[in-house]
Amino acid sequence: MGELITVFRGGLWTIMWCALAFLLLAGLYAWRATPIYRIDALVKVDTRQGAKSNASLEGRLESFFDENSQAQTELEILQSNTVLGRAAQAARLDLAAVPEVSLKSPAAWGLGRKADAAADIETFNVPDRWVGVDFTLVNGADGTFTWAAPDGQVLSQGRPGDVLRASWQGSPLELKVGRLTGKAGQRFKLHRAHIQDCIDDLRSDLAFAEKGKETNVLSLVLEYPDPQRGVTVLNAILDQYGDLNIDQKSAEAAQTLAFVRQQMSLQRDKLMRSEQQLDQVRAGRSVDLGEEARLVLSRSSELDHDILALLQKKDEMLRTYQERSDVVLTLNQQIAQLQQEKKRLEARSKSMPQTQQEVLRLMREVQVNQDQYAALMNLETLNMQQLQMAKAGGAWNSLIIDRAMASVAPVKPKKGLVLALGLLVGLLAGGGLVLGRHSLSRRGIKDPQVLEAQFGLPVLATIPHSENQDLLNRRARRKDGQHRLLAASHPDDLAVESLRSLRTSLHFTLVDTPNKAILVAGASPDIGKTFVGANFAIVLAQYGARVLLVDADMRRGKLHHNFGAAQRQGGLSEVLAGRLPWYKALHHAHGVDMLSTGALPPDPARLLAGSHFGTFMAEVCEAYDYVILDAPPILAVTDAVIIGSLVGSVLLLVKDGQHPLGEIRAALQCLDIAGIQPKGFIFNEVTPLTTSPGLLNYTYYYAYQKPAE
Numbered sequence: 001m002g003e004l005i006t007v008f009r010g011g012l013w014t015i016m017w018c019a020l021a022f023l024l025l026a027g028l029y030a031w032r033a034t035p036i037y038r039i040d041a042l043v044k045v046d047t048r049q050g051a052k053s054n055a056s057l058e059g060r061l062e063s064f065f066d067e068n069s070q071a072q073t074e075l076e077i078l079q080s081n082t083v084l085g086r087a088a089q090a091a092r093l094d095l096a097a098v099p100e101v102s103l104k105s106p107a108a109w110g111l112g113r114k115a116d117a118a119a120d121i122e123t124f125n126v127p128d129r130w131v132g133v134d135f136t137l138v139n140g141a142d143g144t145f146t147w148a149a150p151d152g153q154v155l156s157q158g159r160p161g162d163v164l165r166a167s168w169q170g171s172p173l174e175l176k177v178g179r180l181t182g183k184a185g186q187r188f189k190l191h192r193a194h195i196q197d198c199i200d201d202l203r204s205d206l207a208f209a210e211k212g213k214e215t216n217v218l219s220l221v222l223e224y225p226d227p228q229r230g231v232t233v234l235n236a237i238l239d240q241y242g243d244l245n246i247d248q249k250s251a252e253a254a255q256t257l258a259f260v261r262q263q264m265s266l267q268r269d270k271l272m273r274s275e276q277q278l279d280q281v282r283a284g285r286s287v288d289l290g291e292e293a294r295l296v297l298s299r300s301s302e303l304d305h306d307i308l309a310l311l312q313k314k315d316e317m318l319r320t321y322q323e324r325s326d327v328v329l330t331l332n333q334q335i336a337q338l339q340q341e342k343k344r345l346e347a348r349s350k351s352m353p354q355t356q357q358e359v360l361r362l363m364r365e366v367q368v369n370q371d372q373y374a375a376l377m378n379l380e381t382l383n384m385q386q387l388q389m390a391k392a393g394g395a396w397n398s399l400i401i402d403r404a405m406a407s408v409a410p411v412k413p414k415k416g417l418v419l420a421l422g423l424l425v426g427l428l429a430g431g432g433l434v435l436g437r438h439s440l441s442r443r444g445i446k447d448p449q450v451l452e453a454q455f456g457l458p459v460l461a462t463i464p465h466s467e468n469q470d471l472l473n474r475r476a477r478r479k480d481g482q483h484r485l486l487a488a489s490h491p492d493d494l495a496v497e498s499l500r501s502l503r504t505s506l507h508f509t510l511v512d513t514p515n516k517a518i519l520v521a522g523a524s525p526d527i528g529k530t531f532v533g534a535n536f537a538i539v540l541a542q543y544g545a546r547v548l549l550v551d552a553d554m555r556r557g558k559l560h561h562n563f564g565a566a567q568r569q570g571g572l573s574e575v576l577a578g579r580l581p582w583y584k585a586l587h588h589a590h591g592v593d594m595l596s597t598g599a600l601p602p603d604p605a606r607l608l609a610g611s612h613f614g615t616f617m618a619e620v621c622e623a624y625d626y627v628i629l630d631a632p633p634i635l636a637v638t639d640a641v642i643i644g645s646l647v648g649s650v651l652l653l654v655k656d657g658q659h660p661l662g663e664i665r666a667a668l669q670c671l672d673i674a675g676i677q678p679k680g681f682i683f684n685e686v687t688p689l690t691t692s693p694g695l696l697n698y699t700y701y702y703a704y705q706k707p708a709e
Contacts, residue, residue, distance in 0.1 A: 011434030018430030026422020117182030513648030571598030
């Protein structure tokens with residue numbers, strides 16, 4: 001976090017300039033953007049048709065669980081292609097005449113005053129194949145205009161209000177311009193758009209919603225750049241919605257009326273046949289019906305009428321209720337009772353003389369047919385009234401509460417929000433630019449040849465990344481005390497082979513050195529100095545050499561963990577302080593003697609600069625073939641420079657992709673001031689994904705294989 005803060009502070013002016021630039025762009029957009037106005041309307045959906053059926057508790061429950069409410073149905077109708085398409089044509093949204101603006105004009109670049117040229121097209125009829133094709137209108141000096149085809153051919157000339165007819169490529173065209181404004185020579189692109197494109201554009205600008213749950217009040221909102229035109233468009237949608245509703249109701253009423261009249265014709269024929277049969281029976285012989293027969297006839301007619309009425313009522317109830325509901329079951333019981341009574345009357349009539357039975361049956365049939373014919377006549381009259389009401393608009397099941405009304409002030413763009421967003425985006429863009437520039441400037445060295453070319457020092461070894469070492473580190477985190485020395489557990493690893501090649505490279509360079517003490521140093525921390533020093537010491541010991549490994553990082557050294565030492569106390573700091581001889585502070589493992597840091601002192605550099613350290617180095621170099629020292633980073637503290645002045649060889653460790661050239665150059669300058677000349681570089685943690693094969697030495701690809709037994 002501290003590094004990020006430092007980076008941002010260094011790039012403060014860049015961030016400020018980016019924020020200012022985006023703020024100016026946002027201000028320009030807020031100033032030049034076309035204002036958008038809000039047009040609102042309210043529609044109330046009439047649900048009185050279902051009010052009667054939902055009056056009972058069961059009806060209300062069914063309505064409560066019914067997700068497809070009437071309001072949702074009307075919303076879908078309002079958004080349909082039929083309504084929006086008719087409205088787009090009624091408002092002439094498919095006709096457009098766009099003024100052409102020259103690229104040399106400031107208005108074309110969002111500067112200066114907008115052009116006041118406009119054209120109102122009332123009629124523009126073209127064949128379907130020319131829909132979407134741009135024609136041209138050119139305003140004249142004397143109030144006339146010229147109409148030209150896409151290929152430049154002049155089709156006609158006229159004045160606003162004239163109906164112009166022309167032909168182009170064998171197709172008839174018709175044009176009527178209502179109003180035309182602009183200077184002489186102003187050109188307009190004239191075209192008729194596809195109606196589906198107009199519907200899609202209109203639907204994207206519209207918002208439909210029900211105001212509150214189960215209120216049946218629909219809100220229509222249109223966002224449009226021209227408030228007056230927007231009011232016209234939204235009112236056109238309302239009008240087309242009403243016309244569609246009226247047309248639907250009229251069609252339903254007309255269809256029902258036609259069906260009733262067809263049934264009347266059939267019933268009239270049936271009535272005439274029954275009357276003829278009755279007249280034929282009476283003409284043959286004289287029949288006198290007694291009082292009982294007349295009562296049976298009268299009651300039978302009443303029962304037929306009542307049963308028919310109950311059946312009609314049952315059909316109406318089944319539109320709302322289920323067959324097993326209480327209302328329907330009650331009607332079934334009433335119908336069954338009337339039918340039982342009718343059967344009893346029929347049984348009484350069978351006890352009468354045969355002639356009276358025949359006359360009674362025919363008279364009852366005539367009576368029933370007359371009643372049914374009269375009912376159909378009443379139904380015809382009712383449907384005629386409904387049809388007239390539908391055509392007059394009285395059958396519309398919605399009510400316009402508020403017609404379209406535009407807002408006084410534009411709702412878009414919201415200038416304050418636009419400026420705030422512009423400032424925020426500018427700050428983010430400036431911060432991203434600073435971070436990107438910082439990341440590019442800190443790209444680490446990935447090519448060992450760059451080190452040799454820039455600093456004139458050889459790369460003694462390239463050590464690849466070891467998956468086995470990652471496994472050892474994970475195991476060590478799970479189980480304390482387990483060593484993490486790759487050279488001891490995986491001697492055939494490619495990284496260990498690279499360390500063996502390092503031994504070969506150093507074999508000849510150490511001949512003319514004052515001692516065989518080797519310092520493994522680096523410019524920054526966490527680059528693998530401890531890994532290289534410890535494993536290189538084991539590799540040297542495996543060749544039979546006497547090796548001492550010294551953890552000289554008395555600030556953060558942790559080498560004792562790798563060699564199984566429980567604590568760091570009793571190490572280098574105690575030796576340099578004169579409290580302990582060095583040969584009594586050694587830990588032996590894997591053929592290597594290791595000297596830990598000891599208790600971390602408050603001032604390690606003072607101990608290293610004392611005379612005891614020089615004495616210590618002289619004694620251990622006499623006792624061992626190799627002395628490997630692990631020191632703190634060169635650029636962080638001076639410890640590595642002090643140690644480097646007393647050793648025979650300094651190896652500068654560079655981690656793949658981590659160090660920029662400036663960092664390596666600064667570390668070399670620190671050593672050069674003390675008169676220290678490194679023997680070369682060790683390129684550590686090389687991965688095949690970031691380094692090409694030609695940059696690696698042979699050991700990277702040489703796979704050590706044990707001989708077959």
